[in-house]
Amino acid sequence: MSAVQASLKAAAAWRWWEMALGVAAVASFFLLSGHALLLNEIAILALFALSLDLILGFAGIVSLGHAAFFGFGAYVAALFAKHVMPDPLVGLVVAVAASAALGALCSVLVLRGSDLTRLMVTLGVAAVLYELANKLDGLTGGADGLQGVVMGPLLGRFEFDLYGRVAYAYSLVVLALAVLLARRVVHSPFGYSLKALRDNRLRATSIGLSVNLRLAAVYTLAAALAGAAGGLLAQTSGFASLDGLDFHRSADVMLTLVIGGTGYLYGGIFGAIAFKLLHDVISAWTPQYWTFWLGLFLVVLVLVGRDRLIRPWTWWKRS
Amino acid sequence: MLTLLFDGVAYGMLLFVLSVGLAVTMGLMNFINLAHGAFAMAGGYTTVLLMNRLGVPFLATLPMAFVFTALLGALFERTLYRPMYARPHLDQVLFSIGLVFMAVAGVDYFIGSQQQMISVPSYLQGRFDLAAVGIGKYRLFIIVICGLLTVALQMVLSRTRFGSRLRAAVDDPRVAQGLGINVNQVFLLTFAVGSGLAGLGGALGAEVLGLDPTFPLKFMVYFLIVVSVGGTTTITGPLLAALLLGIADVMGKYYAPKLGAFIVYTLMIVILTLRPQGLFGHKASK
Numbered sequence: 001m002s003a004v005q006a007s008l009k010a011a012a013a014w015r016w017w018e019m020a021l022g023v024a025a026v027a028s029f030f031l032l033s034g035h036a037l038l039l040n041e042i043a044i045l046a047l048f049a050l051s052l053d054l055i056l057g058f059a060g061i062v063s064l065g066h067a068a069f070f071g072f073g074a075y076v077a078a079l080f081a082k083h084v085m086p087d088p089l090v091g092l093v094v095a096v097a098a099s100a101a102l103g104a105l106c107s108v109l110v111l112r113g114s115d116l117t118r119l120m121v122t123l124g125v126a127a128v129l130y131e132l133a134n135k136l137d138g139l140t141g142g143a144d145g146l147q148g149v150v151m152g153p154l155l156g157r158f159e160f161d162l163y164g165r166v167a168y169a170y171s172l173v174v175l176a177l178a179v180l181l182a183r184r185v186v187h188s189p190f191g192y193s194l195k196a197l198r199d200n201r202l203r204a205t206s207i208g209l210s211v212n213l214r215l216a217a218v219y220t221l222a223a224a225l226a227g228a229a230g231g232l233l234a235q236t237s238g239f240a241s242l243d244g245l246d247f248h249r250s251a252d253v254m255l256t257l258v259i260g261g262t263g264y265l266y267g268g269i270f271g272a273i274a275f276k277l278l279h280d281v282i283s284a285w286t287p288q289y290w291t292f293w294l295g296l297f298l299v300v301l302v303l304v305g306r307d308r309l310i311r312p313w314t315w316w317k318r319s
Numbered sequence: 320m321l322t323l324l325f326d327g328v329a330y331g332m333l334l335f336v337l338s339v340g341l342a343v344t345m346g347l348m349n350f351i352n353l354a355h356g357a358f359a360m361a362g363g364y365t366t367v368l369l370m371n372r373l374g375v376p377f378l379a380t381l382p383m384a385f386v387f388t389a390l391l392g393a394l395f396e397r398t399l400y401r402p403m404y405a406r407p408h409l410d411q412v413l414f415s416i417g418l419v420f421m422a423v424a425g426v427d428y429f430i431g432s433q434q435q436m437i438s439v440p441s442y443l444q445g446r447f448d449l450a451a452v453g454i455g456k457y458r459l460f461i462i463v464i465c466g467l468l469t470v471a472l473q474m475v476l477s478r479t480r481f482g483s484r485l486r487a488a489v490d491d492p493r494v495a496q497g498l499g500i501n502v503n504q505v506f507l508l509t510f511a512v513g514s515g516l517a518g519l520g521g522a523l524g525a526e527v528l529g530l531d532p533t534f535p536l537k538f539m540v541y542f543l544i545v546v547s548v549g550g551t552t553t554i555t556g557p558l559l560a561a562l563l564l565g566i567a568d569v570m571g572k573y574y575a576p577k578l579g580a581f582i583v584y585t586l587m588i589v590i591l592t593l594r595p596q597g598l599f600g601h602k603a604s605k
Contacts (some may be wrong), residue, residue: 295422
């Protein structure tokens, strides 16, 4: 085994804190089951942020419209349960497949242009879907949301309960599978080539990487995972609404990811925990104006720098 | 039909004045500023508060809105924006969204979340017919003011020394700096004037567009459409893009009210896919 192979192997090895995170996730299900509803939301947000991390942290695509796939997945899952069959697993697979198809379609749009163009196009796609969902009120329920979705029991045995315990277990398993998948992808040659083209597209092209195909592939994968997150939300809440496609959802997920840190896969999970707790605390304290504190937090986060903010012991050192 | 076209042109001119500052600052420093609408809102609220609380006449509030917003812009540029120029685009997006959130909640807290009403003076109300085309007086007023501003901007950019410095700095800041142009100062002035114009646009548009604390979020997309479709290298690009957007939006809302915004967004995606540099932009030198 050459030195290069060894270093790649070492980079892909399981770390102790990854194991600890897995243990903590399982433990949270048994120990914190009183907060299962909140935990379920955190798991879904983490999955959503993970999908954004794949394109933002690993491929360098700045997207302000990632909610497009989230909301689309939610509507597909809800509609499928309402009109075709109420089984959650089949519904989730359908939602993921549909979102992946949409992602593949949209990936053509993000290949060209500058960051600004890409920002506008992703934002535009989400806005178009929002308008469509709003106008097609016969199908989606318009501004009232899609109501009357009744989910069947999970695996034909576990009914979704009021306290969200089954829902949390379900979301947690899906999240774990998604992390495993993303981890496999990121440590594969494909993952390394993504990082290469994120860092310098020109050089990546000149060593013979087909940039566009790779970007399209990762965009599709990210869309599929975002659709899974949306599908989970619709299935566990029995409801899909325009809110899932709204601009603030795209902004929130980006914030979540940035709090947790981009480009190392677990940023979404830590970010989701921090974001939801922060949201809970601040909105309990000042429900109407909590966006002010969110904004202030963002500004400070960027001005000070995330790395310095989460490492208080570096504050008084000269950089 | 022609009345609609007229309204569309008025709307487009307003959008142009609102977003021209954004186009110039984005071209100059390659900075993605999503908080531009917050300055427009500041101008709108200046006018509303001066009129409704202090009884200042409408026309007198317009220059005040400009000056106040320009000073605000200069202050923000000097303190908060300058460290952001060298950062990645992601940081800039997050930073300016943060500012928008703060502006929205702050105005909500201090002034209230209700829609603000202003009553334009009686000589600007109503409409008259010109060759069977109904022309709203206030719309005409907007077109005249914005038209004059556009001409003045174009003159400043093409005829004055400051204009040539600005254009040089947009083309290549590093070389411009090397030639002894104080790029920071150019940018401070440009940012202030751009913010001031946005404030003036917000003041003029308070009656037409409506004014409430969510203004920066509601119109953010429109400003960005103007800039990305028009390109950031010229003044005429954003102008044409703004007119196109204004006319398309007014027509769309009239003829297909259910599809209005849908058409605008789809059009934007198509244009940007076919011409990523914008309809009228040319490829940046960098």
